[in-house]
Amino acid sequence: MxxxxxxxxxxxxxxxxxxxxxxxxxxxxxxxxxxxxxxxxxxxxxxxxxxxxxxxxxxxxxxxxxxxxxxxxxxxxxxxxxxxxxxxxxxxxxxxxxxxxxxxxxxxxxxxxxxxxxxxxxxxxxxxxxxxxxxxxxxxxxxxxxxxxxxxxxxxxxxxxxxxxxxxxxxxxxxxxxxxxEPVPLSSQIFFTKKPDPALLEDLTQILPVTGSYAVWQILNNYKHYTGLKPEVKKRIEALLKKYSFDPTAFQANESVVRFHSIGIIVADSVEEKSKSSKTVTKRIDEVLTHHIWGYVIFLVVLFLLFQSIFFLAAYPMEWLESLFVGISKWSSAHLPTGELSALFVNGILAGLSGVVVFVPQIALLFAFIAILEDTGYMARVSFIMDKMMRKFGLNGKSVIPLISGVACAVPAIMSARTIGNWKERMITILVTPLMSCSARLPVYTLLISLVVPPDKKLIFFNMQGLILMAMYLIGFTAALFSAWIMKFILKAKEKSYFIMEMPVYQTPKWSSVFYTIYEKVKVFLFEAGKVIVAISVILWMLSSHAPGKRMEEIDRKYASSTHAMPGTDLEPKKAAEKLEASYAGVIGKWIEPVIRPLGYDWKIGISLITSFAAREVFVGTMATIYSVGDKENSRSIREKMIDEKDPVTGKKVYSLAVAISLMIFYAFAMQCMSTVAVVYRETKSWKWPLIQFCYMGVLAYAASFAVYHILK
Amino acid sequence: MPLSAHNLSQLKIGQIGIIDSFTDPIMSLKLLEMGCTPGERVQLVKVAPMGDPIAITVSGYMLSLRKAEASTVLIHLLAS
The missing domain is CATH 3.40.50.300 (P-loop containing nucleotide triphosphate hydrolases)
Structure with missing residues (x-):
């Protein structure tokens, strides 16, 4: 035309x-x-x-x-x-x-x-x-x-x-x-030769917005969920189905049989299969990967390699990025004119940015691994060998994919639970997936582990930091299975569970799609999570550098006179600490301190816990901001500052082993992610489920952290 | 030559059957669109380590399903 x-x-x-x-x-x-x-x-x-x-x-x-x-x-x-x-x-x-x-x-x-x-x-x-x-x-x-x-x-x-x-x-x-x-010709071929009652079709064509009898029939079969129909039209369809006593299930089954019959004729005429090799490559690989012992051993080795490499391979670029940001902050502190704006830039925005950017290598590696496992067809095999075990916990073999993806991010993982056809199994998967340690917890774990475990410490010849990290992932996984098992008895099944899944042929991973996955995920992390983190960092900087009334000026005056009295002593850190305590952030942290004291946390950690309810990775940025406020030279990394942090009363290190582990357990279990809450609401179409999830995870986190702190103390 | 009536879950590894009919209408819809139509050849190729699910080849590809689902598919066993 x-x-x-x-x-x-x-x-x-x-x-x-x-x-x-x-x-x-x-x-x-x-x-x-x-x-x-x-x-x-x-x-x-x-x-x-x-x-x-x-x-x-x-x-x-x-x-x-x-x-x-x-x-x-x-x-x-x-x-x-x-x-x-x-x-x-x-x-x-x-x-x-x-x-x-x-x-x-x-x-x-x-x-x-x-x-x-x-x-x-x-x-x-x-x-x-x-x-x-x-x-x-x-x-x-x-x-x-x-x-x-x-x-x-x-x-x-x-x-x-x-x-x-x-x-x-x-x-x-x-x-x-x-x-x-070019113009695409329309086919006039008919493959589904049997049509519903012509009188019914005639009646339907008058009320439906589409043309063509097959489209009408398709809508007839799916009218309940079809978005293009008004409620009154749906009611009329319902009435028509009754009038003609039409059974969609039987009709659909019939269509599948008739259609495959037509396809069979086409395939017999146009497709030729010469040799039927009984032992294909896929079959040979399957003999190992779904073996009753090797299958599980290989699965564990794959997971083990994944976590070791996230820690090892990512360590080098992360170090470069860390020192790059220290360099930029140092340079900025030295060359920018002193004042509110430079302070906001260095201690608010830069500190927050470094908290985001440093974790890009780890996130890229993690998503690369998951993309490779999906692309090769290995994930389907994992579902296959895990189905029976998962069923004991009220889950489905297909729950393995959301659970493993949950290691990257609970949001896409919860969305991927859609492939599970059974309502109860899907619901349990959605409810427990956020217990899997996602990439947002990785920065928290990495930072806290590095505070209490020296980097060169080894157990036999495995890196100790890597082992503790793996333990955190195992704790999350165990908690997910345990919660699922309990929910199995609470939730009522609506329909029969099923597991009908294609086992794709093995393929070498498509490097370009791995690359696109990394690019897309890193972009989302940098811009979506980054926006929130930088915004929160700026708010935090405001809260921690301003105080109610004239407290800041009073502290300034107090120290101005005392430096004069005791020349030679550097009172700058003490003054900064006092200022932070007096600030709005300090006031809020102090306010929740009684609740978190039993877990071993002080008010500074309290501030981080509050901000982390937006997203967990904010923890590191918050820590960076809190410890940057008052640090004039910005010459040390956030890790060094936290290691040196002492309790003002006891003089002991704040980040002892007990506190660090208790804090990691809290982050492992608590539902500190607004995006996950939002996605659970959208997937379940009700506030009931995200609320239940938020509460059970919160209780679990508080109880477990309390226990861990008091055992290790 | 078809020998006797069985269901799909009774196949042993390597055995071949011809799909005859289904006993569960809802389950049959899912199986039908995956290519398990009456008259189609199916071969049991794999049983998961814990005895369930199983994997079959049907219309040229591998499909996995649970034993409970397989038992809704009635087949004629072919002599292997």
Missing amino acids: EQRGSIEKSPLTTLKVALVGNPNSGKSTLFNALTGMNQRTGNFPGVTVDKKTGYAKHNPGKGAGLTEIQFIDLPGTYSLYPKSLDEQVTFDVLCDPANGDYPDCTVVIADASNIKRNLFLVTQLIELRRPVILVLNMKDVMEQRGITINLEKLRSHLEIPILYTNARKKEGVDELLKTLT
Whole structure:
């Protein structure tokens, strides 16, 4: 179709394209290959499902003008029937013309080595009667298995454009862009030959906003959750279903059988499988990785390596960053004019920033590890060997993925619990996942461990600091399992639990997607968490450098006269400490001190505990700010300052082993994360669950820290 | 040649069966869209270390499911 009047307007046309496909079909890799760095992650309105959008530009030449293509990476799904929130999003975007993301064209990515199952979704999409392009990915795996696909025959059966890509090597990407800018023909093929009662269909077409009988039928099956319908329309559908005594379950089962029958005919005609090698590489690897002993040994070794390397490999860049910030603060203190603004910059903003940036190496490494474990297909094996054990704790083999991801961050981890179809198992997973030690606790643990354990201390030949860190992760994991086991008896099951999961073939990790994961997570940490941390640092600096009434001036006057009296003694640190105690922050810290004294904490730690309820990693920034206030030269790192911190009454070190461990236990168990509270609310759609979670974790944290402090004291 | 009626959870490693029907309508929807359709060949390839879940190959890929779910799938056992 020619568009008129386009010459006067901008020559740039924008196309909206949705990427859909089965999980493990290489969809995200293709999305990265298509859009490169031009991508961003947001949310679909109303739900916390990640919405990844990206842009690509294509110039077909011949003066046709530049086409900008917007890609939406939709959550992976096996069919159009939504069984989870993730799949609901995919369904809403593809079936609701009023949806803001309703695509001009849908690109469906299929695993070429597993064409039969993948064609199920493809043929469903074709019958929605919107433009569809089929991309066959993983051609190398297909060839290894001796499978050949006759593209000409497949095209004649489906009547849509079909092309090969190798997303890992960026092959076929340009061809796909070119195909997208050309008109995409609509297929007239019918794969689901049996239709519901024509009279029912006729009645429905009049009240539904879509055209095409298959789309009507799809909405009929999912109308309860479908966002594009008004409540009164839903009621009318309900009445119609009764009138025609229509059973959606039986109908859906029938559709699956009929559809796979049609697909079977297509596959028999266009796909050839030559050799059936009984021992594939995947099978051989599986013999080891799911072995009844080696499987578990290897899983533990993988976890062990993960934590040791986070501590070891990250130590060097962290040291450089630490000294870089000490250097900047020193230089700034020496060269900036003295005054409120410079103090705010050095002791508020810089101190807060260093608390964020220093932990980037650890977070990058952690997410790299998790991305590699997911990409290779190993995570599915872990779920497989763990399912029976997890079930004893009221969880599901699939809970292992949220629990392990919880080691990075509870927010995406809780969202990934959506793959668990059973309500009770999903709920327990959501409730206990924040007990897994997330990357935000890492800075807290790292700092506290370094205060009480010398870096060169070894147990046999393992680094002692690394071992304690691993112990913290194990404590979190044990607490999560124990809490899950208790909840198993409290929560009531709503439906049967199930565990039906694809075991993907093993693949070498896609380094580019590992890189994109690191880039995305570090960016989110730096900007999202960083914003909060820097803001809190500035507020803290204000609170800790100002006092009610004229207390600060009084202290200044007192010391001005006493220095005169005792020449030669440096009273500056004492004065700074007195000022902090008199400040607003000191007042608040003192106010909660009676509650936290039994755990071994003083009012300075009290301030950090309060600010940490925004996010745990704020602890380090708070400590940095508190100990920077009054330090004129800024020549020592925050760690050195904390080691030297003495109790004003007893003269003993504040950060004794008992206090450090008690504090680590508190951070391990307490729900100190606003983002997690928010995500649990959105995932469970009620305040009841986040509230329960906040309370049980708080009680656990207080009791455990109390016990630990009094045992070690 | 089909020999006798069994359910999927009764297969031994390496044995092959042909899917006949399902006993649980809700469970069947999940299995059907994963390619477990009547007439399809399934082979038991793996049993998890603690005896459950199991892994089968069906329409060219590996699928894992629990024994309780497998017992809702009725099959004809093929002589191996």
